[in-house]
Amino acid sequence: MDQPVDREAIRREFLRAYPCIGIAIFISAIDQTITATALPAMAAHFGVVERISWVVVAYLVAATIAAPVFGKLGDAFGRRPMLFVAYALQAVGALCAGLAPNFEALLAARILHGFGGGALLTLAMALIGESLPPRERGRYQAYFVACFMSASAAGPLAGGWLTQHWGWQWVFLGGLPLVGFGVFATWKLPRRPRLGAGFYFDAAGTVLFTIFVGALLLVMDQAQRLSWDALWICVPLALVSAAAFLLLLRIERRVNDPLLHIPMLTDPVIWRTNALATCVAGVMVAMISFLPLYLTVVRGVPIATVGAMLLPMSLGGGLGALCSGQFLARTGRNMLLPSIALAVSTLALCYLSAFMDRVPLEVLPWLLALVTFGSGCSFPAVQTTVQVAAGVGRVGVATASVQFMRNLGSAAGTALLGAVLFGAFAAADSELAARFAAAMRAGREALAALPGEERALMAAGLAGGFHAMLAGAAVLMGAATVLAWRVPLRRV
Structure with missing residues (x-):
């Protein structure tokens, strides 16, 4: 029988941690999307x-x-002191990015910014696992997923407004007051005993992991270009990444306190759940990245309206997370609802792949919301399942594995589905696809200046590419559905 739960005590613990966790998640989420509309500037x-x-x-x-x-x-060393370090990195990165005198300085600042943002998200999600019992995590995690989705949707809108009225620098500088609120909320967290006695920092593993990830993500970035010039860059980087990965596996099995706990990561519950998260993240980030292009070029939606049309996607993801979290808290069944909801998302993607151009514009956002509802259902379940399978002593490492796989999935999914999208366009008419790419690199104004007939041909070619991309997205979401049904841990 399930043990009785003091929900009032859990609620008090949640309310103590909520401001810190919520602000950290909001900052890390909005940082990933707020620059999108500021990039042209x-x-x-x-x-x-x-x-x-x-x-x-x-x-x-x-x-x-x-x-x-x-x-x-x-x-x-505890989540609280590390949050202060993360906020310091975040603040310095944002300040340096906003004041960057040249592009190289901006990139260096973005690296600091990314370290802070990645640390905030990982520490915040681990803090949830530290503060709440497994079954109740789903109930409260759902609110944070809704916070994440809302911040992700608000990012492009806020970035566009700040860039237009104050300049692109304020996309970074405008976040500094939020960092101040985050530091204040972290200061209010209860101090917990430090566990760092005898801790060994795996420097070699960290260096190899950095080389592996950096080279791999650069390969994925270059692969989207679909050119022979990019191939000469991709092959050496892929070899460097593979060599670093093999050395990393060898070292991590030998050191006493490894950065990556290989036995934990190869546990069937953890690797299947992480693979599920990778597929879902790849689909969602690719759709958020490419749908504005479809709406503006193919369907003729004004750029100012695109953000509003994509808002139901965020609402669908947040609602899915809320439903999944409540279901998990009441029944303890962590993977039942995600397994069903992801299957529905797969069917919705299949339908869109076949009939997207015939779907009325007033209906399309709600079909997209149905896709993200299934994705949202997986978020609380994934985090809770991995944390429970890893055990109390490895909550941070387990949470980090989820964040790593989601980031990797975001990059890989965007690269793969982007290659499918533009590859299908090029296969239909390579010359037209090349002219479209050149016009996009010159800015949307250059695309709008093209003759109407040529723009219509480009829109038709791009629409064909989107049909192929959505078919690829359906395959990835179908793989996530199969993995959800095959996660061995079914109840927490």
Whole structure:
């Protein structure tokens, strides 16, 4: 029988930790999307149109590396002191990015910014696992997932407004007051005993992990270009990444206190749940990245309206997380609802792949919300399942594994589905696809200046690419569904 739960005591513990966790998640989430609408202004300011994507890539690489490092440090020294370190990195990174005199300085600042953001998200999610019993985690995690989705949706809108009225620098500087609130909320957290006695920092593992992740994400970034020039960059980077990964596995099995706990990561519950998270993140980030292009070029939606049309996606994800969290708290069945909801998302993607161009614009956002509802259902279940399977002593490392796989899935999914999208376009008409790519690199104004007939042909070619991309997204979501049904731990 289930043990009785003092829900009032749990609620008090939750309310003590909520301000700290909520602000940390909000900051890390909005940082990942607020730069999207400011990138053209940055490119124009520094004159680096061809390299502007590195602003995003630099942040993603740093955030991915920060996840296991700060997960391990949080387990050893406590979440509270590490949160102060994360906020310091976040503040310095934001300040340096806002005041960057050149593009190279901006990239260096974004690396610091990414370390802070990745650390905040990992420590915040681990703090949930530390503060709440497993069954109740789902109930309260859902609110944080809703916070994450809302911040992700608000990011592009806020970035566009700040860039238009105050300049792109305030995309970074405007977040400093939030950091101040976060530090204050962290100060109010209860002090817990430090566990760092005898702790060994796995420096070799950290260096190899950094090389592995950095080279791998750069490969994925270059692979989206679908050019022979990119191939000459991808192959050496892929070899470096593979060599670093093999050396990393060898070292991590020998050291006493490894950065990556290999036996834990190969547990069937953990690797299947993490693989599920990877597939879901890949689909969701790719759709958020490419749907604005579809809406503006293919369906003729004004750019100012695109954010509002994508808002139901965020609402669907948040609602899915709330439902899944409540179901988990009441029944203890962690994977039942996600298994069903992900299957529904897969069917919705299959339908969109076949009939997206025929779906009325007023209906399309709600079909997209149905897709994200299934994804949202998986979020609390994934986090709770991995933390329970890992055990109390490895909550930080387990949480970091989820964040790492989600970041990796975001990069891999965007690269893979982007390659499918533009590859299908190029396969249908390579010359037209090349002209479209050149027009996009020159900015949306250049695309709008093209003759109407040529724009119509490009829109038709792009629509065909989106059909292929959504079919690929359905395959990934189907893989996530199979993995959800095959996670051995079914009740917490």
